[in-house]
Amino acid sequence: MDTAETLLDRARAAGATIATAESCTGGMIAAAITDIAGSSAVFDRGFVTYSNAAKTQMLGVAPKTLEAHGAVSEAVAAEMAAGALARSDATLAVAVTGIAGPGGSDHKPEGRVCFALARRGAAPVAETVEFGPRGRTAVRAATVAHALDILIGALPG
Known part of the structure; x- marks a missing residue:
């Protein structure tokens, strides 16, 4: 079974709904979820906040x-996830912000992505994953896969 299908099945069984807050993926997580027929029962909304102004507004x-x-x-990812949860009817929100590439710096290298998960009644949990300089397409794909895994992990199995 596809990862997004697994997510939808578990969310449906748990009565959970999902929102996304995306920067470096530009809506790819929401697209992966909504590619599956019946996703409207689980997916509430997605926020694509590529610019800092969008993250704030x-x-x-x-x-x-x-x-x-x-x-x-991680601080910004956590605020993104909390904001997505507060501005939606979802019970779970995932947020991603990172350097997909090309480029980056010594301080923030290509392939660094910060993730956060927010759920009703709990503080957001954030983590950083170093995917390395795989190239933009590969970093974004790995980010989507990891975000889906984070959401699956937040649901009863």
Whole structure:
């Protein structure tokens, strides 16, 4: 079974609904979920917040968080996930922000992606994954796969 299908089956069984907040993937996580027929029973909405202004305006990410940590940080990912949850009817939200490439820096290298999961009644949980300089397409695909896995892991098996 496809990962997105597994996610939808588990979410449906748990009565969970999902929102996404995406930067470096530009909506690819939402697309992976909504590619599956029947996803409307589980998928509430997706936010594509590529710019810092969009993160602030659409998700409520604090400008001071962006200034202190930069867009590619666990702090920003956590605020993105919390904002997506607060601005939706979902019970779970996943957020991603990263450097898909090409490029990056010594401080924030290509392939670094910060993820966060928010659920009703709990503080967001964030993590950073270093996918390495695989190239833009591969980093984005790996990000989508990992985000789906995070959502699956948040649901009863």
